[in-house]
Amino acid sequence: MTTNHGGHEDFRTTVRSTLDTIVTPNAPKWEAQGHISASGWRELGDAGLLALPHTGADFLRSAVFLDELGNTGYAGIRASIGVHAYMASSYLRLFGNAGQKARWLPPGERGDRITALAITEPEAGTDLRHLTTIADADGTGGYRLRGRKSFVANGSQAGYFIVLARTKATGTDRGLPGASLLLVDADAPGIARRPQPMLGWRAADITEIEFDDVPVAAGQLIGKPERALLYLVRALDFERLVAGLLAVGGVRYCLRLLKEFARSHHVGDTRLGSYQAVRHRIADLDAQLELVHGYAYQAATRQSLGQLDTKSASVLKLTATELAVTAAQVCVQYHGARGYLDEATAARLYRDAMAGTIAAGANELLRDHIFESA
Template identity: 30%
Template sequence: MKNSIAIEEEITLFKKTIQAFAKKEIVDHYSKWEEDGIIPKELWRKLGDEGLLCVDIPEQYGGLGAPLQFSASIIDEFSRLGFNSISGNLAVHSNIVAHYILNSGTEEQKAYYLPKMASGELVGAIAMTEPSAGSDLQGIKTTAIKNAETGDYLINGSKTFISNGQHFDFAIVVAKTNPTVPASKGTTLFIVDATSKGLTKGKKLKKIGLHSADTSELFFEDVLVSTGQVLGELDRGFITLMHELPRERTILAVGACGAMEGALEITVKYLHEREAFGAPLSKLQTIRHKIAEMTTEAKINRAYVNQCLALLENNQLSTADASIAKLSATEAQGRIADGCLQLFGGYGYMEEYPISRAFTDARIQRIYGGTSEIMKEIISKDVLGK
């Protein structure tokens, strides 16, 4: 067992690998991708070749078998560098979809999908949200009806706000398999390939931030899936979802911490360079105090999120603690992005300045993965009871 100092040293070196990759493959192209509204799919293979996908998946399934901190550091670093469209979609692929398959899949499913996810050959998505069911997953209407003679299922319905919605090669689809009971007792997860007949990728949705992240609608019309495509237990998909959500919310909190620190870094640099009243902005007391406040908030959130990561690594993280991390870090990210933009003055409102992107990208963090309001409900139930 390596001690924490050795792991920290390895993570520092690993982050340098991420930075080198970003400099070579992303920095010169990211603004164009944001303008075009899409990241090229070949980037996934490059990420896989560099060993930046599914790193905490066991080696037998194509991963590196690295500790969770290494997987989290990828999201952390891309977020700090301001490449939030990439970090968000990577989180879905490596930290969410891959772990659904690892923790709930059959040996055949794990052996087929996970190595191809680690290499970037296959891109994963998860299709939960529907036009009328966002944070309340019990409101889903997509159905998977079993054919009594063949044992296969026909999926019908629609999904929206699907990350990796244009580039995905397969998606984990949440559907009701027993419409006569509440969704919590009659929901099943299915692995559905993008080439399945009847599955249609809708238009790429236009967003106020994360412009190059491919977020889309999906439509299912009599999509045939076999029993071999069921992920986990029949009618117990809701339980699987609830079990995996703490990981998703903690990773979102990690990304928030990285984004906060990145926003502060570029702001501090700007404050040293920009002058007003004959001196750098960094010399003005009101600005110095604002930076002190935001730095304090970022560091406190980082400490708590790191604590949650350690608990998650040991399977000890509660739903409430993950919700606290997600609520606190993403709300702080919004405040800090806004505060940093303010210190840039009019230039902060210009798209050519990265702080403007940090500001618009931050807004979704308080919504996806469970809104701040849902997080408060979960936390209050834990503290006060139902």
Template identity: 30%
Template structure:
């Protein structure tokens, strides 16, 4: 049995039951369709919106429930991954993009953008990554030139989650010559000069649509600037702790699901006249994974509590992301191995999970970047290592 999770209250488990019943009844059967077409349907976002599950933090004036408790988002993500697919990126909409509007948008901007985000009619994405910059956000080349009553936006972005079905993009762009001088702009997909590039094909996560986008002389009204035009880098840094916590939640939820699938398989599958789970190697592998999953879950749950209190440090968020993504990779790899040849077949879910998991050690900051953040927090910066 998994280790008890003490940070959740009875109301969180009631919410879990509600989400689970809905997903099993209305969305679980759609996963093969999602995988074939390469994205969820727009109606899936509006269904989440109708249930009140998008942007839980949004106020009632915008149609939201005003629930500022990340534990509900954690439960929602855990159940989504268990009963549908890790590629349904509603968490990116609500908890990666949404916080930029929550923290930095004016009241007028919130009134324009949040009702659609809460209902699911406006699907949100964030456009930071560029072909030549990767994790070095300070080096982005997309440029926004101040033209008086608007900014003129030019450049390109890649690996944009929700890029194909997205309507609203929070775009990071240079606003000056100084390295790291960045502004954040709300760009709508219908703006003149906005164009969608390739729907990118990936090793895994077929349900999560990933795209390239281009901006060719896009006129962005001044009213679509979020906060100060030179503070975008600081704004991104401010939101990254929660983003990495959400990434850790996804990774560990995926790992837990892979463990459960594997446990069921090794109990039922027989070799040499007995269940695969009866062999000592299987017992030892599964025991080790159970212990590591429980330890990671306890740490992650405490990070969620700290994030709720706005006391989560960048170093702790990086550690959670590093730990959970690495555990995820180890669990799905061991799970596939214990499935034997069956694990290599598409008809077995562990095959999909193995491919889907690999990106977790790359997106939202690579494992190497996470280690760099943690190391510098220990006072081991470049000067200390010379």
């Protein structure tokens, strides 16, 4: 895969060596402690990697970065950075006003203040109509926030949350009526955070957040009130593009590991990779990766032209994350028992791969979107 996507291959070399310096040596520690260290965030910020463009021709630099972040082989780390620098902050970049952007984005871009996205609730995931988090008007233009959010990546380390909440009671549960997006300072009183350790994505800092009568100042509403559905539709396409690009890099890492192992490991007197069945299985996965990799950059190009659509984003996220599951399963299988050891890289890839099919929208929902599209 040597295509010079948008002339950004020199940038790829730079990104790869920067990630090799900042992420790779620290990744085991971050996995063990459950989050990226503050110094790691700052180094990423200093390297300019938390402020890459979300739009325009230079979005292809982001695509290269996300692909290479996936290629580090740590899905929890890639998810944490993806949420902070893209998925959560996209709401501010897309729908925030100038004052909000000036106040909240620069600390995030420096890696000083981490961003999290708090949409999902214990009883509202795929179907957000069951949203119960409420933000009542406080009479001064602000709100009092009550509710519980689940599976929030970067939850314990976040400096602020982008929160989906009902700001107006309505008589219907169709769509997302009465729902708005709020910027919530993580230092505000009334916030409790509980870790939700997961099977994989161990560095992603998955946390449950409780909001108990939390004051949200006037001016921390994102965009217009009760317009959350409109904003989510656009931002979720972008989120799935980001998730797809990260997953593509992850599959690349997995197949490299698999090929290296098949070339070096012997079963008795026979090199594993000399079995035609093994070679062909890996070749099939490689062929699928080539296709999805090309599709990922096509979708990234659409984003750079302002033409990303729900179908492209859904196809990419669905295909890349399911290929990741298949590749990780084959990777464990061909490693034998040594790949199933808790500390094995193959085992980590296997644990991590399943999360990709659920986070950023369960793949079944994406299949529905694809079916419903033209």
